[in-house]
Amino acid sequence: xxxxxxxxxxxxxxxxxxxxxxxxxxxxxxxxxxxxxxxxxxxxxxxxxxxxxxxxxxxxxxxxxxxxxxxxxxxxxxxxxxxxxxxxxxxxxxxxxxxxxxxxxxxxxxxxxxxxxxxxxxxxxxxxxxxxxxxxxxxxxxxxxxxxxxxxxxxxxxxxxxxxxxxxxxxxxxxxxxxxxxxxxxxxxxxxxxxxxxxxxxxxxxxxxxxxxxxxxxxxxxxxxxxxxxxxxxxxxxxxxxxxxxxxxxxxxxxxxxxxxxxxxxxxxxxxxxxxxxxxxxxxxxxxxxxxxxxxxxxxxxxxxxxxxxxxxxxxxxxxxxxxxxxxxxxxxxxxxxxxxxxxxxxxxxxxxxxxxxxxxxxxxxxxxxxxxxxx
Amino acid sequence: xxxxxxxxxxxxxxxxxxxxxxxxxxxxxxxxxxxxxxxxxxxxxxxxxxxxxxxxxxxxxxxxxxxxxxxxxx
Numbered sequence: 374x375x376x377x378x379x380x381x382x383x384x385x386x387x388x389x390x391x392x393x394x395x396x397x398x399x400x401x402x403x404x405x406x407x408x409x410x411x412x413x414x415x416x417x418x419x420x421x422x423x424x425x426x427x428x429x430x431x432x433x434x435x436x437x438x439x440x441x442x443x444x445x446x447x448x449x450x451x452x453x454x455x456x457x458x459x460x461x462x463x464x465x466x467x468x469x470x471x472x473x474x475x476x477x478x479x480x481x482x483x484x485x486x487x488x489x490x491x492x493x494x495x496x497x498x499x500x501x502x503x504x505x506x507x508x509x510x511x512x513x514x515x516x517x518x519x520x521x522x523x524x525x526x527x528x529x530x531x532x533x534x535x536x537x538x539x540x541x542x543x544x545x546x547x548x549x550x551x552x553x554x555x556x557x558x559x560x561x562x563x564x565x566x567x568x569x570x571x572x573x574x575x576x577x578x579x580x581x582x583x584x585x586x587x588x589x590x591x592x593x594x595x596x597x598x599x600x601x602x603x604x605x606x607x608x609x610x611x612x613x614x615x616x617x618x619x620x621x622x623x624x625x626x627x628x629x630x631x632x633x634x635x636x637x638x639x640x641x642x643x644x645x646x647x648x649x650x651x652x653x654x655x656x657x658x659x660x661x662x663x664x665x666x667x668x669x670x671x672x673x674x675x676x677x678x679x680x681x682x683x684x685x686x687x688x689x690x691x692x693x694x695x696x697x698x699x700x701x702x703x704x705x706x707x708x709x710x711x712x713x714x715x716x717x718x719x720x721x722x723x724x725x726x727x728x729x730x731x732x733x734x735x736x737x738x739x740x741x742x743x744x745x746x747x748x749x
Numbered sequence: 750x751x752x753x754x755x756x757x758x759x760x761x762x763x764x765x766x767x768x769x770x771x772x773x774x775x776x777x778x779x780x781x782x783x784x785x786x787x788x789x790x791x792x793x794x795x796x797x798x799x800x801x802x803x804x805x806x807x808x809x810x811x812x813x814x815x816x817x818x819x820x821x822x823x
Contacts, residue, residue: 403792403793403794403795405794409802420794420798422793422794503771503772504772505774535811537811537812543779545774546779546782547781547782549782551789553812555811555812557810594809596809596811596812596813597812598812598813600789604782604786604787608784610786612789616812616813618808618809618810624808624809626807626808626809634786636786642786650803650809652807652808652809676807676808682806682807708795712802712806714806742795742798744794744795746792
């Protein structure tokens, strides 16, 4: 089947599934302050999202997001110097509603002193089977440039493709489920140019030395999420979600989350959640290699090690009517999450002892999201 | 001709549609599904940030923020 026929096949498939119900998102402004504090890393900043319908069939959205980073992480304090940097991200998107099918395109640009990322995406969503089922198919393409501060001639590329399918299904009048599958492929310079691995070196007093990490040039990952949300008889909701993940670097991961949403009255809603995550290490990860360049690929990134984490979250939303400045409704929202990470084979090198005998590293982190929303 | 078979099948499917499927949850039974507390991603700006935190600290990636449609309540 050639490309033209494939496209026609795809469009007809969507057409055959068509029934009513797609709508465009609401006109809304969100202004958020975010904060992450954990493991010697502080990241905070604003995010502003504006969405507006026009010409009956279109909705445009734009997002401005900033990360202000101050890092003295375990990697940084043991192999480099603490640093500060800023990342700015812009995005613009358009949703088009035609014959009850929603077509969305989105573009994102992220820029910091040593990394630039671009991503363009297309998603097509369709409701069918009397609105009990929604199918979304998405594709995105990313192109990044990796740079290195202090090395003006260093510049490497990364290309990325995402394929995603979402299927949502009403099961009963109180329960619906989602199934999401996403495959991502990366091709290019996937290392962190600053990060090092360590290896045993009897010629130095510490007993170990460092060399630059070295990753493969390609990576393909697959993630499958199944989730469900149930409406409880006394007007509350229970949400559960499970993800299974694997990639070609040998990382397998699973996470499970459960969330409870409880409206206190017409204005105030509370939320509580807990999430457990665990992964094994990448094939080429080691906390301590036996000698220099011990294998073709080398990693000592704790995000590629074996670890688990547990988090709890609490949140509250207060909604209120408005009749001023063109706004119909507003809300004030505060969410807090606590994370605990325990690493199984990543050691804390701030403790000086025999190589490989250092205590295992762990960290906790506090995450705050405070935001206001206005509907107009 | 081999390439056209899927097109013909789909054209027929397109004409017949799927509107004959009887909904096992009737439109008038969907008020609970339409409740705002049943929206999976009610604050995209907020959930996107939390996904960003997860991806920064974890080796896994993708399929986050699973779709919130399908409640048939629009």
